[in-house]
Amino acid sequence: MTHPTVRTSTVSSAAPRNARQLWVLWRYWMVREFKTRYAGSVLGFAWAFVQPLATLAIFYVLFGLVLAVRVPGLDVDNGYLLHLLAGLAVWLPFTDAIGRGVGSLAAYEDFLRKQPMPAEILPAVSVGGSLLVLVIGYGLLLVLCVAQGVGPYMSLVWLPTLVLAQVILTFGLTLLLSMAHFLWRDVGSMVAFGLQLWFYLTPVVYPLSQVPEKFHGWFLLNPVACLVLMVQAVVLHMPVPPGAALALVAWVIILGAGGWWFFRSMKSALGEAL
Amino acid sequence: MTIRFEGVEKTYLVYSRPQDRLWEWIARTPRHRVHVALTGVDFEVQAGETFGLIGENGAGKSTLLKIAAGTIRPTQGAVSLQGRVAALLELGAGFHPEESGYDNIRFMAALHGLEDGAMEDFVARATAFSELSRDTLERPVKTYSSGMFMRLAFAAATAIDPDVLIVDEALSVGDLHFQKKSLNRILELRERGATVLFCSHNLYQVRSLCQRAAWIHGGKIQAIGATEGVVTAYEAHERRRHAHLRYDAAQEPVDVTISDAPKAVAPTTAPLVKIVQLITETSDGINPAQVDSFQDLTVEVEVESYCPDKFHIGFALVRPDKDNVFGTSTQFQNPPSPVCGKGVHRLRVRFPSLPLLSGEYLWNVYVLDDSGLQVLDMAELIQPFTVLNQKNREVGLVWLDHEILPTA
Numbered sequence: 001m002t003h004p005t006v007r008t009s010t011v012s013s014a015a016p017r018n019a020r021q022l023w024v025l026w027r028y029w030m031v032r033e034f035k036t037r038y039a040g041s042v043l044g045f046a047w048a049f050v051q052p053l054a055t056l057a058i059f060y061v062l063f064g065l066v067l068a069v070r071v072p073g074l075d076v077d078n079g080y081l082l083h084l085l086a087g088l089a090v091w092l093p094f095t096d097a098i099g100r101g102v103g104s105l106a107a108y109e110d111f112l113r114k115q116p117m118p119a120e121i122l123p124a125v126s127v128g129g130s131l132l133v134l135v136i137g138y139g140l141l142l143v144l145c146v147a148q149g150v151g152p153y154m155s156l157v158w159l160p161t162l163v164l165a166q167v168i169l170t171f172g173l174t175l176l177l178s179m180a181h182f183l184w185r186d187v188g189s190m191v192a193f194g195l196q197l198w199f200y201l202t203p204v205v206y207p208l209s210q211v212p213e214k215f216h217g218w219f220l221l222n223p224v225a226c227l228v229l230m231v232q233a234v235v236l237h238m239p240v241p242p243g244a245a246l247a248l249v250a251w252v253i254i255l256g257a258g259g260w261w262f263f264r265s266m267k268s269a270l271g272e273a274l
Numbered sequence: 275m276t277i278r279f280e281g282v283e284k285t286y287l288v289y290s291r292p293q294d295r296l297w298e299w300i301a302r303t304p305r306h307r308v309h310v311a312l313t314g315v316d317f318e319v320q321a322g323e324t325f326g327l328i329g330e331n332g333a334g335k336s337t338l339l340k341i342a343a344g345t346i347r348p349t350q351g352a353v354s355l356q357g358r359v360a361a362l363l364e365l366g367a368g369f370h371p372e373e374s375g376y377d378n379i380r381f382m383a384a385l386h387g388l389e390d391g392a393m394e395d396f397v398a399r400a401t402a403f404s405e406l407s408r409d410t411l412e413r414p415v416k417t418y419s420s421g422m423f424m425r426l427a428f429a430a431a432t433a434i435d436p437d438v439l440i441v442d443e444a445l446s447v448g449d450l451h452f453q454k455k456s457l458n459r460i461l462e463l464r465e466r467g468a469t470v471l472f473c474s475h476n477l478y479q480v481r482s483l484c485q486r487a488a489w490i491h492g493g494k495i496q497a498i499g500a501t502e503g504v505v506t507a508y509e510a511h512e513r514r515r516h517a518h519l520r521y522d523a524a525q526e527p528v529d530v531t532i533s534d535a536p537k538a539v540a541p542t543t544a545p546l547v548k549i550v551q552l553i554t555e556t557s558d559g560i561n562p563a564q565v566d567s568f569q570d571l572t573v574e575v576e577v578e579s580y581c582p583d584k585f586h587i588g589f590a591l592v593r594p595d596k597d598n599v600f601g602t603s604t605q606f607q608n609p610p611s612p613v614c615g616k617g618v619h620r621l622r623v624r625f626p627s628l629p630l631l632s633g634e635y636l637w638n639v640y641v642l643d644d645s646g647l648q649v650l651d652m653a654e655l656i657q658p659f660t661v662l663n664q665k666n667r668e669v670g671l672v673w674l675d676h677e678i679l680p681t682a
Contacts, residue, residue, distance in 0.1 A: 021387025028384035032370060032377065039372040039414075114367035116344035116359070117385060184292050268347065269295075 022118065029125045037129070048132050052092050052140075059084055063205050071207045071238075076148045085144060086235055087204030089137030090228045093130040094170050095195050101126030101174035102191050105182040105270065112270050119270050120263065123174040127167065138163065145235060155234045162230055165252045169223055172252075172259030179263050182270065202228055208241070216241040223251035275321040275437045275469045277342055281351035282315040284337055311337045312493045315351070319471055319486075324464055326484035326501060327473040328508050330515075334493045335473045336442060339363060342471055343440045355469075357437025358386070364442070366427035371416035375406060375426050378415055382430040396433050403459065404429035421452065428456050432463065439463055441472040454596065477505050478653055513548060513578070547585050547641045547650045550576040550618070552657055554637075567663040567673065571628045575621045575639055577613075577651075584612040586646055587621045590638040591630070592655065599635065599671060605646045612644055629673035632663040 038044045063069045064080040071079040104122040105112070112119055138159070145151050181187040202225045208216060219225040219241065226248040232238040287306040289295045294305040312334045319325040327335045340346045341353055343361035368385065369378045376397065383389075383396040401411060404425045415423065432439070439460065461483075464470055474480050480487055481501055488498040489508045496511075497504045553574045556562050565571060575587055588603030604611050604621065613619050636658045641650040666673075 018387075024387050024389045025384050028381060028389075032373060032381055035377070036370055036372045110364075111368050113340070113345055114361075114364040115385065116361060183295055 022121070025117070026121055026124055026128065029121060030128045033125055033129050034132070049136060052088065052133055052136055055092065056085060056088055059088070059205050069206060069210070072209045076150055078144075078148055082141070082144060082148060082150060082236055083207055083232065083238070084205065085137070085141045086232045087202065087228050089134070089141050090166060090224060090231055091199060091202060091204050092137055093134035094166070094224055095199070096133050097127045097130035097170045097174055098177060098191065098195065100129060102177045102181045102188055104174075105178045106185070106188075109182070109270075119267060120175070123171065123178045123263075126178075127171045127174055130170070131167075134163070134166070141235060150236060153235075153237055155237065158234045159231075162227065162234060165248060166227055168256040169227065169252050172255035172257070173223075175259035175263040176255070179266050183266060198222070198224065201225070203232075204228060207238075209239075217243075220244060220247040223248070223255060226251055275355070275357045275467075277319040277325075277353070277355040277438060277469060277471060279315045279317055279338075279342075279351070279353055282312060282338075282341060282348045282353060283310070283350040284312040284334075284341060284346070285310050285349045310493055312341070312348075312490075314494055317488065317495065317498055319469055321469055322464075322467045323486060324470040324472070324484045326480040326487035326505075327471070327490060328475075328477065328480055328487060328505065329490035329496075333490045335490050336363075338490065339440055339442050339471065339473055355438055358434050359438045359440065360432055360434055360436035361440045362428070362431050362442060363440070365424055365431060369415055369423075369427065372414050374414055375404075375411035375418070376401075378426070379411075379430045379433070382433070386434050388434075399435075400426075400429040400433035403433065425452055428452070428459070432456075432459055435466075436463065437468055439468050439470045439472075441470065443474060477509065478656065481505055509548075513580070546580040548578050548580075549639050549641060549651045549653050550578050552576070552589070552637055552639050552653070554657065554659065561657065562659065564660045564662060565628060565630075567631055567661055567666065568627045568629065570624070570626055572622060572624045573637070574623075576618060577621075577641055578618050579613070579616055582614065582616055584614040584644040585650060586610070586612050586642045586644070587619075588640045588642060589621075589623075590640075592636050592638050593671075594634050594636065594655070594658075596655070598638075599630070601638070603640070603642070603646070605642070610646075628661070630661045631666075631668060631670050631673060633661055633671065635659055635661060 034045075034048075038047050041047060043050065060081055064078075064084065069080055071083045076082070101123045104126050105119060108122055142152070142156075177187060177191055181191070201219075201222055203211070203219065208219065208229065211219075219229070220243055226244050229238075229240045229244045230248055233240045233244070286309045288309050289298075289306050297303075298305040315338060327338060329335050337346070339361075340363065341348050342355065343359065343363060344353075345361070345363070368381065370381070373381070379397050379400045380393060382400070383393040386396075388396050404411075406422060406426060410418070410422065411426075415426070418426070441460065460470060460472075464483075470483075472483070484501045486499060487501040487504040489496045489504050489511075491511075497507045553576070554561055554565075555572045555574065556565055556569050558564075573589065575589055577587060579585065586603050586605040588601065588605065590601030591599040593599060602623070604613060613621070636655045638652070638654045639656065640652045642648060643650055
């Protein structure tokens with residue numbers, strides 16, 4: 001009787017626990033996620049580093065060396081590499097979380113019906129699983145910046161806020177998409193395709209300055225683009241279109257609150273399919 | 275540790291196509307049909323009580339258990355319960371095949387929010403109960419046999435020392451040893467004062483375990499109270515229903531109520547036979563509690579058939595640990611002599627000189643279809659009796675015919 005809980009179903013979720021218990025479960029689930037993700041592979045944990053580095057290398061060789069894309073306003077030897085890395089530091093964890101998270105509820109459908117637990121844990125684990133790539137990405141970015149003599153600028157104090165914004169934004173969207181996929185399985189296929197398109201609509205492999213100025217406003221409608229632009233501004237002191245910061249704040253609120261609201265309002269459908 | 279159901283009602287929204295849910299959500303116009311799974315459930319399971327739920331498939335038992343366990347929420351009303359809850363709705367749900375047995379146990383502990391010392395306690399208890407070796411537990415669960423998997427799953431599910439235990443049909447799995455062990459674990463938790471809410475089709479189990487029971491029918495509580503009365507009422511209903519299904523398939527069963535669930539129960543094609551009772555008879559009278567070795571004993575199995583088909587009656591003498599001492603059946607006769615025809619049948623078997631030695635014995639009775647493969651009805655571990663070997667000095671289970679040869 002060390003953890004007495006009183007449950008009244010009309011007011012609380014299916015399996016209410018205190019925050020510490022949720023934290024324990026989330027943490028443990030993360031550990032399991034990492035352990036099983038690379039179980040049976042030779043490189044094991046090293047894959048967590050190989051994947052982002054390989055992606056970076058491919059894009060760098062293709063766009064930076066072969067196509068020789070230059071980044072106006074970033075006059076260092078490897079300006080394109082830094083630009084690319086700033087974009088990938090945002091994009092890779094984002095796509096990792098969404099890619100894993102979208103099917104998380106559907107995959108555990110049976111489990112949710114049999115085991116009382118808060119379903120929000122599942123998307124939260126997907127987002128948590130992407131934090132490793134996030135840390136690797138941002139870490140590499142900062143190290144390379146210093147090595148190239150870019151900064152460190154005072155504006156870096158904003159970086160933690162941006163990372164937080166990224167986590168909230170990603171979590172909100174993962175909540176939304178995982179629930180939508182649970183209800184309508186078309187969503188998973190749409191997301192797989194949509195993410196590819198989305199990547200090229202985000203200034204990661206190309207700098208925004210290569211895009212005609214009249215289109216810049218459109219990029220504010222892309223939440224990930226807002227985030228990438230802000231990271232590039234804060235870390236590399238690249239110019240951003242006006243209103244990017246405001247748009248990012250709006251997106252964080254819309255996707256964070258919207259995802260949460262949608263998830264809660266549809267939650268009753270979980271574990272109840274006849 | 276009381277479980278209180280207050281006016282619990284559960285309705286499901288049924289969408290015939292997935293897009294209907296989308297249109298409904300966008301246009302805010304109803305596009306679903308309402309299915310009432312449970313309604314007007316209002317009762318209390320007292321602390322420390324073992325409470326049984328019986329009823330047909332689809333009557334709403336599992337829904338009620340899930341609501342109690344908290345995996346689904348009632349549409350109306352409330353459930354309140356206190357203390358640690360272990361829900362055995364399905365064993366091994368949430369186990370990861372790639373992870374070792376230990377890690378899966380730890381995961382179950384984390385599901386209960388346990389960490390550090392509490393988690394280690396949990397792991398130690400589950401490990402001990404599972405009877406799996408260290409080596410085994412360090413292997414991924416995917417390499418386990420299904421029996422080992424079940425042992426681990428049950429061990430992990432009950433290792434939190436629950437105050438409230440919610441058990442679905444889950445227990446009818448695994449080998450006999452495991453079934454017995456898990457049943458003992460439930461009894462042990464009950465001894466310690468845990469409240470047990472459990473659902474079973476094994477009416478014998480319900481009778482012997484539960485103080486009170488509820489019969490759920492068509493989403494409503496049809497009867498609630500002391501186990502014997504409720505189970506008897508349910509059995510009577512079952513008999514009526516079988517007769518109806520068999521002969522008036524077109525006509526609705528008499529007392530089907532609001533839910534459309536019972537309609538889903540298609541008339542079964544297997545013959546319908548129910549065991550009524552088993553009577554033993556010796557010179558000391560009917561159903562003696564005590565029998566002497568080598569006494570003349572007659573056993574009579576009474577069954578009631580609701581169809582003209584052939585079927586077999588079998589019975590076995592067993593010890594309390596379920597070890598079979600002797601079993602026979604009408605099918606084992608040469609030639610097999612199945613029983614057939616509607617009505618009450620009595621199979622009488624005489625043991626002119628019962629060769630059992632001292633001990634406790636019970637009966638298992640089975641009714642099987644013509645092929646002898648499908649069990650139509652069964653009653654296990656019934657009519658316990660004691661055998662006393664007062665006149666002879668031989669020891670053991672049964673008397674074996676023997677002769678001591680002269681020493682050379």
